[in-house]
Amino acid sequence: MAATDKDLPQKRKAIRFCVALGIVPYYEVNVTNVKDLTDKPELLTDVDVLGVDLKSGRTVKTIFDCKTSKSSPINRAFWAAGLLQYINAQNAYVILKRSAPESHKISAKTLSVHLFDEALFDTHAAALAPSYIDEDDYLFDMERWHMLYSYFKLNSAFEKLSDFLRHTLPLELDAAKGVRGILGTLRSVKGELDPAKDSHLAIYCHALFSFSLAMSILVKDVFDVFDPKQSKDLFQTFLRDYIWGGRESYQLRKKLQAVMAAQNESVSSEFELHAWAEFIELTRALLDSPESVYFCCTPLLSCALRTASGKNEKLDLKLKTQFSKNNRQRQFAFRLSSYLTLACGLPKEFDEHLKLIVNEALA
Numbered sequence: 494m495a496a497t498d499k500d501l502p503q504k505r506k507a508i509r510f511c512v513a514l515g516i517v518p519y520y521e522v523n524v525t526n527v528k529d530l531t532d533k534p535e536l537l538t539d540v541d542v543l544g545v546d547l548k549s550g551r552t553v554k555t556i557f558d559c560k561t562s563k564s565s566p567i568n569r570a571f572w573a574a575g576l577l578q579y580i581n582a583q584n585a586y587v588i589l590k591r592s593a594p595e596s597h598k599i600s601a602k603t604l605s606v607h608l609f610d611e612a613l614f615d616t617h618a619a620a621l622a623p624s625y626i627d628e629d630d631y632l633f634d635m636e637r638w639h640m641l642y643s644y645f646k647l648n649s650a651f652e653k654l655s656d657f658l659r660h661t662l663p664l665e666l667d668a669a670k671g672v673r674g675i676l677g678t679l680r681s682v683k684g685e686l687d688p689a690k691d692s693h694l695a696i697y698c699h700a701l702f703s704f705s706l707a708m709s710i711l712v713k714d715v716f717d718v719f720d721p722k723q724s725k726d727l728f729q730t731f732l733r734d735y736i737w738g739g740r741e742s743y744q745l746r747k748k749l750q751a752v753m754a755a756q757n758e759s760v761s762s763e764f765e766l767h768a769w770a771e772f773i774e775l776t777r778a779l780l781d782s783p784e785s786v787y788f789c790c791t792p793l794l795s796c797a798l799r800t801a802s803g804k805n806e807k808l809d810l811k812l813k814t815q816f817s818k819n820n821r822q823r824q825f826a827f828r829l830s831s832y833l834t835l836a837c838g839l840p841k842e843f844d845e846h847l848k849l850i851v852n853e854a855l856a
Contacts, residue, residue: 507586
């Protein structure tokens, strides 16, 4: 990935398409082995843009492959179809420099792959969502993406956080595992993060965006089986078992923690998710309006890009629109941020700065 990549305009089109359709975009997602047998994960390929959506409570992933070379369209379709299966995605768009033969397009569609040249993709996207022609959005400024990603290269701790947030999380199928991973990985770098630095604040906003997406999936899963009439104790037990991957998994982890505590007095015998009582209350609050949690994702990602390169009044208007789908978004974004800073042991100034960014954009 570089600011001079020839396919950068195509990637920008893919991000615009995602935003217009209400899909959360991930820019440049690395794909590695299912199980790595070496210290460093092996890069197999990457997804130029990955879209993550929630449809009827189901996570739907769309890959966008951008090509400026003269490679065979049907060969790109075969590649995209294989990648779809490998990462459990559902749809693929291949944006080509030149138009593909009609026969290639028909064959590709049988594989859930859509072949478009740039002009036809613009027409297709605008027909599906007229807002595709909108140019004013923090998410469409590719230099901001590059600036944000450069901050993750400031030290090895941030690079580890980047690997999880940018590459592992969007491909993770288990929302509970994703939530645990975000908390654990962010806690591991808490000593490196300084709320006085805009670069670090941008990283925090990106982590909060990731947390909101993982929680939107988790909350929808819980909502589908949650009985509002059940007692608080029953709900707590159910949520605890869910977040740890089942009762047997929780009990096994708890026993392991007890064994470690017995062998090392510096290890606590207590075993729960960080700020567990607050997590229960957070989840209960988000269950009041599950769709609003997902609506927080795109504007929080915009906040990260806004912080990465400074605010723009014109782009703030679009951010205000993104944060105004309903009256629960700001409330939920603030609750997610308050919990994340508490659970990860981060300075409370991160939470305070995030609230200032959102309130300023909504003013």
